[in-house]
Amino acid sequence: MLGHKFYHESLRKYIILFGTLFNDLRIERRNSNDNVIQTIKCPLTYAPREKVTARLEQNISLTEKQSIILPRLSFEMTNLTYDPSRKLNTINRLVKDPGTGNNVKTTFTPVPYDINFEFNMYTRYAEDATQLLEQIVPFFTPEFTATINLIPELDYKVDIPVVLNSLASQDTYEGDFETRRALIWNLNFTMRAYLFGPITDKGVIKTSNTNLFTTHANGTYGNAAVIGINQKPGLDQFRNPTTNSAATIAVSGIYSNDNYSVITDFEDYFNGET
Numbered sequence: 678m679l680g681h682k683f684y685h686e687s688l689r690k691y692i693i694l695f696g697t698l699f700n701d702l703r704i705e706r707r708n709s710n711d712n713v714i715q716t717i718k719c720p721l722t723y724a725p726r727e728k729v730t731a732r733l734e735q736n737i738s739l740t741e742k743q744s745i746i747l748p749r750l751s752f753e754m755t756n757l758t759y760d761p762s763r764k765l766n767t768i769n770r771l772v773k774d775p776g777t778g779n780n781v782k783t784t785f786t787p788v789p790y791d792i793n794f795e796f797n798m799y800t801r802y803a804e805d806a807t808q809l810l811e812q813i814v815p816f817f818t819p820e821f822t823a824t825i826n827l828i829p830e831l832d833y834k835v836d837i838p839v840v841l842n843s844l845a846s847q848d849t850y851e852g853d854f855e856t857r858r859a860l861i862w863n864l865n866f867t868m869r870a871y872l873f874g875p876i877t878d879k880g881v882i883k884t885s886n887t888n889l890f891t892t893h894a895n896g897t898y899g900n901a902a903v904i905g906i907n908q909k910p911g912l913d914q915f916r917n918p919t920t921n922s923a924a925t926i927a928v929s930g931i932y933s934n935d936n937y938s939v940i941t942d943f944e945d946y947f948n949g950e951t
Contacts, residue, residue, distance in 0.1 A: 683875040687827055688792075691870050692754055694825055694837065695794050696721060699750060704808045719798075719809065721750045726797045726863065747859065748800040748809070755793045763789035763869065772879075773831040774933045780878040781933075782830055787871035798862040806846070806860050813864070817841035830876055840867045883928045884909040905944035910937040 699721055706715040722729070729751050765786040774781045800806045820840040827835050847861040888902035911918060911925040918938035919925055931937055 681875050685828055685873055687870070687872055688754075690825060690827060691792055691837070691868060692723070694823055695754075695839065695866070695868060696723065696752060698821070698823070698839065699752070699796065699813070702750065702809055702812055704748060704805045717748065719748045719750050720746075721752070723753060724751045725753045726751065726795065726861070729797065729799060730859070730861070748798065748805050750796070750798055750809075752794055752796040755795050758791045758793070760789040760791045760869070765789075771828075771831055771833060773833075774881070779881055779883075779929065781881055782876050783879050784828070784831065784876045785874050787873045790870050790872055792868040792870050794866045794868060796864040796866060798864075800860045800862075803860060806862055810844075810862065814841070814844075827871070828873055828876070835871060838869045840869070841865075842867055881933060883931065903945075907942045907944065909940050910935070911940040912937045 702719045702721075704717050704719065705713045706717070708714050729749065767785060769786045770783045771786065772781050772783045798806060798809050800809070817840070819842075820838040822836050822838045824834055824836050827833055842865045844865075845863045847863070848859075885906075885908045887906040887908075889904040889906070890901070891899040891903050893899065909925075909928050910931045911920050911922070912931045912935055913919045913921075913924050914926060916935065918936055920938045920940050922940050922942060925940060
């Protein structure tokens, strides 16, 4: 089991999905006449809050030209926990039939995990923070659901709920008028995610052969089959469905997405007739 190399980039896709939800947040600055004089798109960074706040504290003077620009957004994945409440039957499989060959792609049902994200907003003014909050909070009631194609090989699209758990604010201003102020809002989210195992190729069953045996009066079975039932798909040379064994093409040339018929042949082993 372990050591089987596979990588679906699922966690990477979840991180990108979460960041995409917040990558187009903007704030507006207005003058005394309530006219918009500036629109600022807030830059988004994948980084822990400690790293961003440390960068803020490195240049605390308003006269520093290299200080970090506010407003700014950041997020990070904080932990990953198994969710038994969403567990599916582990022996069930997801199957994708390409329809152009003799194999199908298959994998076992995914494993449910909760991914926790921490999203942070850094602003200089309280008005900027309230603008950002009102662009986010109304969409989470308390969850927002996004659809993602997790496994392109299986064309498997999943609805992923993102739940808003909590909001908290922090004001780092403690100095004089020349000290830089930073309002920090912290939002915690949980993403109801799934992780998949390896994908394997499995052969497609195209023919079946069934033998029927007699039952004696004492309940025992006979040693020899009396009737044989053979079934296979039927498709003529023009790729039209047929039930004529003599008119069908080879089963290797018939695919699951073809409009085929089922040919059933009975063989009587008593007299050798078909």
